[in-house]
Amino acid sequence: MLKDLKIQSTSYLIKQLPTLTVFVDTDFNIIHASDKWLFTFGEKSTSTIGDSLFSVFSELNSKWKKVLMGCFEGKCSPIGIQKYTDISNHVKWYKWSNTCWYDENENIIGAIIQMNDVTDAVENERELRKTKVQLKQHSEISKTGRWEYDIEKDEITWCDTTKAIHEVPSSFVPRLDTSIQFYKEGYSRNAISMAVFEGQEKGRAWSLKLQIITATGKEKWVLATGKPYYEKGKLIGFTGTFQDIDEQVLANNEIKKSEKLLRTLIDNLPLNVYVKDINSKKILVNKAECIYLGAKNESELIGKDNFDIYDIETAKKFTEQDMKVMSDLVPILGEEMVSIDKKGVETTFLTSKIPLLDERGRANGLIGISVDITSIKQKEKELRNLIDVTSLQNKKIINFAHIVSHNLRSHSANFSMLLDFLRHENDEDEKQKILGMLNNASGNLLETIENLNEVLAINTNINVEKKVINLFEKLKSVEKNLANVIFENQAQIESDFHLDQTIKTVPAYLESILMNFITNGIKYKHPERKPVISLSLEKGKLVSILTIKDNGLGIDLMKYGNKLFGMYKTFHAHENARGMGLYITKNQVEAMGGKIEVESNVGVGTTFKIFFNEEI
Template sequence: MKELYNQLFQKHKTEDNTSLTYMDSLQRDIAIGSWEVNLQTDTVIWSAMTKTIHEVEQDYQPNVKEGVNFFLEGYNRDLISLLFARAVNDQQSYDREFQLKTAKNNIKWVRIVAYPVIEDNKTKKVIGVLQDITEKNNTLNELKLKEELIRTTFEHAPNGMALVSLSGEIITLNKTFCDYLGYTTEELIGCKINKLSHPGDIDIIPANIKNLIDGVSDKFECEKRYIKKDGSYINCILSISILRNENNQPIHFISHLIDITERKVAHKEVETLLTTTKSQNEKLLNFAHIVSHNLRSHSGNLEMLLDIMKTDLPECTENEFFPLIEEAVNNLSETISNLNEVSIINSKESKDLKAVNLLKTTHTALANFKASIIATDAKINISIDSNIYVLVIPAYLDSILFNLISNSIKYKRPDATPVINISAQQTTDFIKITVSDNGLGIDLDLHKNKIFGLYKTFHKHQEARGLGLYITKNQVEAMNGKINVSSKPNEGTTFTIHLKHEAH
């Protein structure tokens, strides 16, 4: 802009048309306007570009007061008034940035450079140039805002962050990084970051760093331990990325740490608990098998002895106590058999699952109840696509359907013909099997938490043992499925079972 000032001074010496034309052209090309205030004639002259910046018509004739009033009221207007007064009275030049409001009410940033023209030690004129710097200032303000945003994000990030030189020294870091390791900012700046590594993890970084510098990768992530100031260590997820300049040359690394020490401790505790639980379950299962086997032997001996008595010593059975003893032994044998069945359910593994046709299995289950269906005049509705296959332990699926159909017939309402609906539909993850009836129903407000309990019964029936639903639930869950129930007294019950299909 210095050359333009010199041209302005030359203009005031020549004031010829050629000079004026040249100045207007120059100002238009570089988007800088000129102005002058003649203190002797009290006139103000604006160049064409100055008027364009102020968004006034080209025939606009300004004066000093109007010119000052274009500046935003307050700081900007007060400052331009003060600087102009100093130029006039103290013969001081100025170069400052201001905000003004144009004739069209647009806010602009302008840079004004002004010089007093002095003759006989008196200020004759004040001349200057005016440049529209709105775009530049807006860009700078946006850049400052982004820088502030980045700085705030960096400083207040919940995880540790550090800017690291290519040679490994920490340039700057945030508070969280310091808190992780127990150092102050001053203690860590300039420190080689690899010196903070656990000795067993030092070799993790170098090969990956070379790939970053060579452009093979933009970032890498690993699990790494760091030594704290107190000598303990933390487990971290370390993520390192690289910053490059406009020439794509690497300049800095950004290290990002996430402290996973608590997660690692919790994971280890869970692993220990799972190991302990697995061991205990295996011991309990072995204990159940041993007890079941031994009890079955003893109960079998009792049954055999009773049979011998009935055959060889019939006179010993002709009393009121023998039938009671026989019933007690039979009940004991049944209980042992049931408990043995429960104990082996969860010993089956997912590898035992097989794909079976659900419709075919359902018809097979119903075949067991032909006599009961005829006797009760039960109506059976089946809505299962013949192409639906479920991933199950076949014996478990047979048992599940048997128990649910048996309950629907067993607990029918005496005043209604039994209606049993069996349906299935395939979803993304499961085969949804529904078995519903119009029987006695269950009061879930009373029994919701007991419905699948062991030896829990909800109706008086001579065959009720409280074992079927318990076994059913365990069998469903052993096949990675789930079972739910909805029911209302005297309206019926619906069991919904979700089992995996072949795709899963």
């Protein structure tokens, strides 16, 4: 009875133990267990009492079983770790320790097992090992090693990766002085020496891209970092990293070489090349584009848009084109465009705009390529003008040939007829008359030839040289030459020319034009009034208009308008009318790239407007 009471008392005490404690016999059956143990492994019941330890720990490791069997034989019991999976499939880890269980006769009847939950420690250790593995892998992949220097011990430590970068064996023991000797002599060695000195004296960290020469003699680029560390304000050492960046540096150098080659090519192309972002702002321009826009260098244009460079209308047009190219993803190829900069300079370009696509096929900018064709367009215009002039000249020459043929044939027929009369005439008085007629005919022929020569000279001289002429002075010179005619006809010459009024023209032609129109205004004056000739000039940028108005007889343009400037065309009975003045004047004006317009009322007077082309 007392024995049973003693067992019950012992069991009660074991149940209250604050640790995970279990008593097993030599057959691994559970005899006693603390409540905490039962709560943890028996799911809050006593069902495990009497069960085998293996029923609780189905994954009982062989080491623990072997230790328990040794414990049954009185041997020492080292500590171990056991994995346990609860009913919720949560994995736990427990550290166990065993002691022998003796009866009152000092006989071993089993083992006393105590356990502690070390799940967090195990997980932390596993995470630590995992982190170490990852760090090692990262170190190997990134070729980044570690190093430390203990000032007190004067010891420097390299990890395996750092040793591999220096191409030394794993048994290599570095020293501070030999470590610095690995750096390439010159800048690299001086830089690392200065970094270590400033780190020691001023507490500065460093990160330097330098070159080393490995143990095998290979030159290699590295990124060396370091910083001092302190204990209670005292410098006790340095720690840092050492990364092999040789491949990166060499690759970057190759990229830079390629970029420089590409940039040299772009800058020396006889084309304007530029790149714009999605907002139509320039992010790259070549030398030709800088020169065209008057920029000293690329930085003056980077970030600028069309409104910063061109006049408002040109900027609007170009921006609309840019946005359309980037939205529709349809390039503009070889389109002729005219740009006007903020100074008003107009330039014609043959332009292509190509959308820049990202990896998703959307436009994030555009490339523009333009070639200045302003000079080509000018040459094209000059060629067209030359063709027009040539065509006009050809027509004039054909017309001139018909006139020459007709006039000379008339003179020839007249000479032939008079010579035939002279040959058959016997009367001396009649012969003298015929000889007089022949003399007049000869004079008329010479005058005709002179007129034809003047017209021919005008029509064939397509490269007449223009000069800037003072119009006021030229008019005074003509008035001086016509002084007698003006005086005899009591003519009045009026003009609004300024003293410094100029016009770009051929000097001889201008004098001839003024002479012809003034003399015509006097020659065909109205019999009931004194002749008044008024001259005025409307000065334009490219074209100037000289207006000459008279108050003479006037011309019936409905009747004679299409014949007004014809050769030998006269419209008034005047003894000195030859019909050559207006013809020659028209040819002179057209030879200078101009034209003549006329307004006239019979009995009122005539107004001629002479358009002088001052551009060419």
